[in-house]
Amino acid sequence: MSSPPLDAAATLNPAQLEAVYHLTGPCLVVAGAGSGKTRVITTKIGQLLKSGYAARNIAAITFTNKAAQEMRERAKALVGPRAAKDLAISTFHSLGVRILRQEGTRVGLKEQFSILDSDDVLSVLRDAGGTTDANQARSWQWTISLWKNMGLNAAQAAAQAKDENERTAAIVMTKYQERLAAYQAVDFDDLISLPLKLLTEDAEARGKWQDTLRYVLVDEYQDTNAVQYDLLKQLVGERALFTAVGDDDQSIYGWRGATIENLKRLPLDFPQLKVIPLEQNYRSTGAILRAANNVIAVNPKIFDKKLWSEFGDGEPVALVESDGEDHEAERAVSRIQAIRGQGGAGIEFKDFAILYRANHQSRPFEQALRRANIPYKVSGGQSFFDKAEIKDLCGWLRLLVNQDDDPAFLRAVTTPKRGIGHQTIAGLSQFAGKWKCSMYEALFAESLGTALSAKQIGSLHEFGRYVNELEYKARHTSGAKEAKVLLLEWLSDIAYEQHLYDNEENEKVAAARWNNVLDFVDWVAKRCGGEIQEDGGKFETEKQTVLQVAQTISVILSMAERNEDQDQVVLTTLHASKGLEWPHVFLAGVNEGLLPFKADDEEMTAQRLEEERRLMYVGITRARKTLAVSTLRRRRKARELVMGIPSRFILEMKLHESSVKEDPREKLKRLREAFAAKGAASSAAQAADKS
Numbered sequence: 001m002s003s004p005p006l007d008a009a010a011t012l013n014p015a016q017l018e019a020v021y022h023l024t025g026p027c028l029v030v031a032g033a034g035s036g037k038t039r040v041i042t043t044k045i046g047q048l049l050k051s052g053y054a055a056r057n058i059a060a061i062t063f064t065n066k067a068a069q070e071m072r073e074r075a076k077a078l079v080g081p082r083a084a085k086d087l088a089i090s091t092f093h094s095l096g097v098r099i100l101r102q103e104g105t106r107v108g109l110k111e112q113f114s115i116l117d118s119d120d121v122l123s124v125l126r127d128a129g130g131t132t133d134a135n136q137a138r139s140w141q142w143t144i145s146l147w148k149n150m151g152l153n154a155a156q157a158a159a160q161a162k163d164e165n166e167r168t169a170a171i172v173m174t175k176y177q178e179r180l181a182a183y184q185a186v187d188f189d190d191l192i193s194l195p196l197k198l199l200t201e202d203a204e205a206r207g208k209w210q211d212t213l214r215y216v217l218v219d220e221y222q223d224t225n226a227v228q229y230d231l232l233k234q235l236v237g238e239r240a241l242f243t244a245v246g247d248d249d250q251s252i253y254g255w256r257g258a259t260i261e262n263l264k265r266l267p268l269d270f271p272q273l274k275v276i277p278l279e280q281n282y283r284s285t286g287a288i289l290r291a292a293n294n295v296i297a298v299n300p301k302i303f304d305k306k307l308w309s310e311f312g313d314g315e316p317v318a319l320v321e322s323d324g325e326d327h328e329a330e331r332a333v334s335r336i337q338a339i340r341g342q343g344g345a346g347i348e349f350k351d352f353a354i355l356y357r358a359n360h361q362s363r364p365f366e367q368a369l370r371r372a373n374i375p376y377k378v379s380g381g382q383s384f385f386d387k388a389e390i391k392d393l394c395g396w397l398r399l400l401v402n403q404d405d406d407p408a409f410l411r412a413v414t415t416p417k418r419g420i421g422h423q424t425i426a427g428l429s430q431f432a433g434k435w436k437c438s439m440y441e442a443l444f445a446e447s448l449g450t451a452l453s454a455k456q457i458g459s460l461h462e463f464g465r466y467v468n469e470l471e472y473k474a475r476h477t478s479g480a481k482e483a484k485v486l487l488l489e490w491l492s493d494i495a496y497e498q499h500l501y502d503n504e505e506n507e508k509v510a511a512a513r514w515n516n517v518l519d520f521v522d523w524v525a526k527r528c529g530g531e532i533q534e535d536g537g538k539f540e541t542e543k544q545t546v547l548q549v550a551q552t553i554s555v556i557l558s559m560a561e562r563n564e565d566q567d568q569v570v571l572t573t574l575h576a577s578k579g580l581e582w583p584h585v586f587l588a589g590v591n592e593g594l595l596p597f598k599a600d601d602e603e604m605t606a607q608r609l610e611e612e613r614r615l616m617y618v619g620i621t622r623a624r625k626t627l628a629v630s631t632l633r634r635r636r637k638a639r640e641l642v643m644g645i646p647s648r649f650i651l652e653m654k655l656h657e658s659s660v661k662e663d664p665r666e667k668l669k670r671l672r673e674a675f676a677a678k679g680a681a682s683s684a685a686q687a688a689d690k691s
């Protein structure tokens with residue numbers, strides 16, 4: 001069956017077409033927001049298929065699972081479901097899983113390894129560093145992750161450590177890595193660095209993967225980090241057949257090790273690189289685009305870019321002021337209602353997004369939307385899969401995949417409690433530590449009797465046998481119906497429903513949790529049947545066994561979301577909004593301290609400020625038709641109310657350049673003066689409140 005005709009010329013401009021038709025060498029598209037970079041990638045997938053590439057030889061790498069899903073949908077519309085099925089569209093991380101699944105043994109992993117999520121990493125770090133201080137562990141996690149993303153191992157990290165803190169972190173990193181090895185587990189950063197190590201050191205594996213992924217496309221290239229860049233280089237090899245698209249002005253993950261250097265390195269490492277700029281914006285009105293251009297113009301430039309739009313000026317950007325977070329949320333709701341009122345039935349709730357800098361800012365908006373009966377979803381925040389009951393079950397599934405995964409073992413053995421007490425577990429753990437083996441292995445050791453009583457050992461053996469039996473079934477069960485039967489049988493074996501009611505005083509909450517569990521069972525079962533449904537999309541793959549689904553679960557879940565396609569207002573952080581667009585955007589809390597964000601003890605460097613400014617640019621450029629920029633006169637900080645100062649970014653938007661009734665410079669000046677006067681009054685009032 002041939003793919004449907006691809007009529008790219010009708011929908012792309014000449015510069016985009018040039019990028020799509022350049023198939024013989026490396027290609028870089030650097031261009032501003034909304035200029036159709038992602039569209040170039042999807043169209044190019046179609047072009048590659050047309051020119052004879054098999055779908056399985058094309059890899060497209062996106063920044064989030066959600067973006068991958070969206071790209072798959074677009075590709076499906078372009079080239080049909082058959083071809084889309086075989087395309088390797090994924091994040092760097094899922095690609096890493098795929099490589100490690102096939103080649104893990106070459107880097108010392110057994111076939112069934114575990115992937116630890118952030119919570120597990122923290123508990124391993126607390127253990128490895130001998131601390132109960134969660135903040136300390138988090139800080140180590142942060143540092144170690146940055147090092148790994150820079151491509152440093154523990155020894156190299158120790159050698160370059162700058163102070164006592166970093167030296168300690170490097171020591172903890174050594175122990176941490178030892179534990180991961182013992183558990184046969186990897187963390188998220190390893191999903192990139194281990195495949196990189198493999199491809200760098202193993203010529204045979206490198207050849208194989210270069211042969212499999214013959215053409216590579218990368219979206220949001222500006223946010224790749226050093227190891228991802230090196231992995232890309234190894235994958236494309238000498239042939240260098242790839243297309244990267246990105247925007248240096250949207251690099252917002254510097255804090256996670258992403259480096260703009262990767263944009264500069266590309267033309268140096270690949271002298272034959274074809275660099276194509278795009279200049280026409282197809283997303284936003286003139287007023288919005290001008291505000292965006294004005295803000296980003298304040299930052300130093302790497303690539304000189306122009307961005308223009310054929311759309312008229314449109315609505316002027318609205319500046320919304322409010323007395324505090326609750327008031328701001330009410331104003332956002334009124335705006336949604338007003339725009340819908342004016343625009344008639346054509347405007348849906350999903351046309352609106354409320355964007356903010358930090359997750360915690362969503363709460364007042366959720367409350368106000370709920371009061372107004374407006375459906376909404378919080379995206380990128382605590383997702384379904386972060387819920388305790390789902391994590392419990394994932395712990396179990398992971399244990400089935402890899403019995404040496406101690407964090408998963410601990411979760412499963414204690415959920416639900418089954419007469420295996422603290423002391424038994426502590427004894428087992430000590431024994432395992434002494435013999436340098438996993439707890440599961442220790443459980444069947446003959447000399448365990450030296451550490452535990454016969455009764456304790458008896459209950460452990462019973463647990464071990466059950467895990468074994470379940471593993472066998474999970475390995476041999478595939479198909480949606482069969483998987484569902486097995487999963488429900490397991491839940492009944494471990495009396496999980498009862499466990500939820502025992503641990504939750506409020507019956508309604510327990511019932512809701514149990515419902516989540518049943519949803520989860522359906523979700524896993526569908527995947528076993530080869531139907532993947534997430535982020536509003538749906539596509540078919542091969543049938544999988546329960547064990548196969550279990551192995552990738554933490555990666556799939558890390559970014560997965562549900563209910564994507566319903567008619568809901570979207571609440572999301574600026575970081576998670578990257579690449580997306582909505583007709584109507586409300587930018588919340590555009591205040592000094594919030595955006596640009598500044599921690600109390602932080603000294604704001606020029607670099608940090610520039611990254612915050614890029615974040616503002618990303619936020620503004622998500623809007624297609626209307627944009628409201630909202631600022632607080634007073635805001636809550638820890639438990640206190642403080643005076644709100646409008647963000648410098650508002651001034652930088654130069655809103656007076658568009659046709660606004662009051663000159664915004666005047667308005668801002670007036671506001672600032674009013675704030676100053678009120679600030680004095682409100683701190684007096686606050687003092688009075690407290691006494």
Ligand SMILES: Nc1ncnc2c1ncn2[C@@H]1O[C@H](COP(=O)(O)OP(=O)(O)OP(=O)(O)O)[C@@H](O)[C@H]1O
Binds near residue numbers: 033037581
């Ligand atoms: N040639 C074109 N003609 C009409 N519409 C286009 C064209 N190219 C892109 N678009 C539309 O413009 C919008 C922005 O495109 P796209 O998301 O690809 O931009 P982008 O450069 O990837 O933006 P970002 O930097 O935010 O990721 C989309 O709605 C897309 O469908």
Ligand SMILES: [Mg+2]
Binds near residue numbers: 037039579
């Ligand atoms: Mg894009």
